[in-house]
Amino acid sequence: MSPEFSEKTKKKLEDIIAQYPQKKAALLPVLHVAQREFGRIAYEEEKTVAALLDIKPIEVREVVTFYSMFLREPVGKYHIQICSNLSCSILGAENLIEYLKEKLDIEVGETTADQKFTLTTVECLGACEHAPCMMVNFDYYGNLTQDKIDEILDKLE
Amino acid sequence: MNEKILSKLFDVEQAHKIDVYLEKDGYRAVRKALTDMNAEQILEEVKKASLRGRGGAGFPAGVKWGFVPKGVDKPKYLCVNADEGEPGTFKDKYIMSYNPHLLIEGIIITSYCVGIHQAYIYIRGEYENIALRLEQAIAEAVDKGYLGKNIIGSGFELNLFVHRGAGAYVCGEETALLESLEGKRGNPRLKPPFPASIGLFNCPTVINNVETLSNVPSIILNGADWFGQVGLPKDGGTRIFGVSGMVKKPGIYELPLGSSLKEIIFDYAGGMKEGKELKAVIPGGMSAPVLTADEIDIKMDFDSLVEAKSMLGSAAIIVIDKDTSMLDVLRLVTKFYAHESCGQCTPCRVGNNWIRKTVNRMAEGRGKKDDLDNILRLANNILGKTLCPLGDAAAMPIISIVQKFRQELESYIRN
Numbered sequence: 001m002s003p004e005f006s007e008k009t010k011k012k013l014e015d016i017i018a019q020y021p022q023k024k025a026a027l028l029p030v031l032h033v034a035q036r037e038f039g040r041i042a043y044e045e046e047k048t049v050a051a052l053l054d055i056k057p058i059e060v061r062e063v064v065t066f067y068s069m070f071l072r073e074p075v076g077k078y079h080i081q082i083c084s085n086l087s088c089s090i091l092g093a094e095n096l097i098e099y100l101k102e103k104l105d106i107e108v109g110e111t112t113a114d115q116k117f118t119l120t121t122v123e124c125l126g127a128c129e130h131a132p133c134m135m136v137n138f139d140y141y142g143n144l145t146q147d148k149i150d151e152i153l154d155k156l157e
Numbered sequence: 158m159n160e161k162i163l164s165k166l167f168d169v170e171q172a173h174k175i176d177v178y179l180e181k182d183g184y185r186a187v188r189k190a191l192t193d194m195n196a197e198q199i200l201e202e203v204k205k206a207s208l209r210g211r212g213g214a215g216f217p218a219g220v221k222w223g224f225v226p227k228g229v230d231k232p233k234y235l236c237v238n239a240d241e242g243e244p245g246t247f248k249d250k251y252i253m254s255y256n257p258h259l260l261i262e263g264i265i266i267t268s269y270c271v272g273i274h275q276a277y278i279y280i281r282g283e284y285e286n287i288a289l290r291l292e293q294a295i296a297e298a299v300d301k302g303y304l305g306k307n308i309i310g311s312g313f314e315l316n317l318f319v320h321r322g323a324g325a326y327v328c329g330e331e332t333a334l335l336e337s338l339e340g341k342r343g344n345p346r347l348k349p350p351f352p353a354s355i356g357l358f359n360c361p362t363v364i365n366n367v368e369t370l371s372n373v374p375s376i377i378l379n380g381a382d383w384f385g386q387v388g389l390p391k392d393g394g395t396r397i398f399g400v401s402g403m404v405k406k407p408g409i410y411e412l413p414l415g416s417s418l419k420e421i422i423f424d425y426a427g428g429m430k431e432g433k434e435l436k437a438v439i440p441g442g443m444s445a446p447v448l449t450a451d452e453i454d455i456k457m458d459f460d461s462l463v464e465a466k467s468m469l470g471s472a473a474i475i476v477i478d479k480d481t482s483m484l485d486v487l488r489l490v491t492k493f494y495a496h497e498s499c500g501q502c503t504p505c506r507v508g509n510n511w512i513r514k515t516v517n518r519m520a521e522g523r524g525k526k527d528d529l530d531n532i533l534r535l536a537n538n539i540l541g542k543t544l545c546p547l548g549d550a551a552a553m554p555i556i557s558i559v560q561k562f563r564q565e566l567e568s569y570i571r572n
Binding site for chain 2: 019021022024025026027028029031032053055059062063066067068069070084085086087089090091122123124125126127128129130131135138139
């Protein structure tokens with residue numbers, strides 16, 4: 001069954017939609033809210049969002065599958081996104097990706113069995129002055145080393 | 158002269174708050190523009206200042222605004238490009254984090270000049286915390302009467318809204334950005350028509366980068382001549398150079414256009430890290446053709462870099478040392494563009510993936526004699542054959558790496 005937005009969220013979504021002359025233009029902002037509320041945008045969530053914006057579910061799907069930040073399946077409590085682009089790689093990102101895989105005992109794109117961590121690699125995060133860098137959920141961490149990664153992950157409950 | 162236009166308040170505590178910003182002469186440019194100047198005067202001043210686009214293409218902002226047709230019975234829009242996806246680039250983040258009201262001032266003056274009443278800041282999805290900061294700054298500006306209806310009693314109305322992207326490099330391309338803002342996949346549009354006449358929601362639209370718009374208040378306050386003196390007459394003002402890679406002090410350095418690349422790397426950014434030796438520099442974001450260590454005695458402005466067959470782009474400088482393999486650099490460049498191609502144009506979609514597969518095979522030690530020629534052939538068949546500049550942005554660095562580091566790349570094939 002398609003999930004429903006909470007009453008509080010519905011109000012927030014109305015305010016967002018009011019910012020645009022066409023309802024469909026609110027799709028990306030609405031999807032960000034939906035993903036936060038439902039944890040993913042899959043088949044059922046597509047229908048909820050489509051109904052809100054008076055568009056077809058396929059119009060939602062073609063957008064969800066285009067943008068890398070929208071998740072078809074939920075991620076772990078902490079989503080680690082480590083940069084694998086040039087400036088970070090010059091300073092050792094690829095070794096750190098290997099280290100994270102080993103430490104978490106998962107491959108890139110997987111979630112740990114306890115649903116705590118998901119590991120993905122991403123292109124440039126716009127934090128090259130702190131390379132190598134990563135995001136955990138929406139928090140940035142830079143100048144990474146193996147020790148620093150241990151320290152960051154150990155602090156996460 | 159080492160004038161700071163954009164980063165002057167970066168060290169001032171709480172300068173992102175409107176009260177602090179107002180104490181530091183904030184919104185004086187808006188007051189001057191909206192009370193003492195008309196639209197034509199502003200347009201002439203910005204044109205005369207030669208304010209060139211800071212996103213990458215370097216198109217003069219005033220000329221772009223001048224393309225918006227007059228007397229059209231449709232709303233007009235301003236889209237602020239805060240997508241900042243060009244690898245190596247992190248400058249707009251600083252403006253939006255530490256000086257958001259400078260950007261808002263630029264947005265107000267630009268909108269007033271062009272006759273725009275609705276503006277959107279399209280910000281990359283990963284900058285969630287910066288989007289929140291912008292929203293707070295907008296709320297403050299509304300509260301103080303700098304946004305909304307009847308701005309500072311002038312009768313001018315402007316609404317500003319932050320629109321978050323969702324992780325697609327191509328949306329930094331202006332027509333892909335428009336598609337994305339309309340709630341669609343970020344597939345670039347065929348041009349013409351240009352956004353100035355048919356843009357967002359089929360209405361006349363101006364699209365400018367964050368750093369470009371943030372320069373507007375200083376032009377209004379100090380005049381076009383001053384702006385040209387800070388930088389160059391044909392390329393006014395400063396750039397926020399972002400230095401990353403194998404240097405001692407990576408970071409942002411606001412310097413006049415025409416500054417020396419060598420000085421930026423060896424003086425401002427402290428030179429090479431840990432006694433490493435310089436091998437190559439990417440001078441304007443990943444899309445810019447690479448320069449060898451012998452080619453860095455160069456001025457950093459749009460025309461000088463075109464002359465050197467590279468580009469100033471987003472002024473993001475990536476410093477590569479001798480211990481970094483150019484095959485690795487080529488592999489990372491091709492991985493990026495193959496991933497970010499929107500898939501609309503065949504040369505870009507197929508070509509970039511073909512190059513990526515070839516380079517990956519070389520990196521696994523299975524390179525063949527004709528691989529490099531094939532890569533050049535493929536890249537030349539992407540160049541100039543796509544709807545948007547992403548195709549060129551991929552082909553240019555690839556061609557330059559293969560041509561300038563051919564000997565090194567061949568050594569990986571033989572071994």
